[in-house]
Amino acid sequence: MEEDWSEGSIYSGDPARDELVKDAMGKIGPGKPVVIINLLRFREDADYQGLTHALASSIHTGEPTPSASGEEAYFKRYIPAYNEQCQKWFGDEHGKGQKILCVSKGMLPLLNYGRVPEEQGDANYWHAAIVLQYPNFERAMEFQKSDAYWEAAYHRAAALEDNVAWVTQPMEAA
Template sequence: MSSINPSRSRLESLVKQFAPDEPVVMLNLLRFREDAEYADEDNESPCSGREAYARYSKLALNQLAKVEARPEWVGEATVPVIAPDDEDWDEVLLVRYPSAQAFLSMVSDPEYQAIVHHRTAALADSRLIAMRPKKT
């Protein structure tokens, strides 16, 4: 079963798990569609999933800046050394947010909502995992 967008209950859980001023790093695992699947009402030109995600990424950088978040690392996923046989990812992305609330503010912002259709059209599957440093 593919997972593209977060549920309300998962977003609520995220905010409860982190202190108000605690930074959060989001691990993004991305699998692109061969061809982006835009809705008719999106009025977007046809493209590959990677191209649709590039459209999203270009616009999302401004949204990240608005909440003082930043990409930490972006790379190509290659060999799934330990994973189920049918689990492959195309790209991995780490994004640092100043807080879980900053992430929630970004994804609920109308300007972000106006661009997220590129991400939805681009992805066949994804994972978004909130992380914090391990306390020793």
């Protein structure tokens, strides 16, 4: 599958991720609102030197970023910067509807089989969760490739040791 990284493309160039995006898009369909659920595991110390995303490294080539814990980089740097970039990106041009539905910290397991390595232990693996709603899947994926997103996600990438993301469709509660 040869997908491009150009403006307007929802694909990232990462074959494994792009296959998941393509599958989700086929099941959800274009133009429908989505909710993305992220489980987060923070680094002990944010790693700005270890960033490998080409767009992030091309955006942030200036002053070194002061040290911080992964949790601090996520909550105090990424979330405010993400909110600012979303307000710009999801304005009139791209359609309104993006919002953070929930940010949590202190994850405690109720049921989790198979995802977390046994030696890590479920109770200590995930540190937080964030639940986001987007006006549609295409705009969410386009945003995640934009310079606007990477102005904020630079801190996210430095903060996180691991994360999983699930996309779903919101429904009216009965």
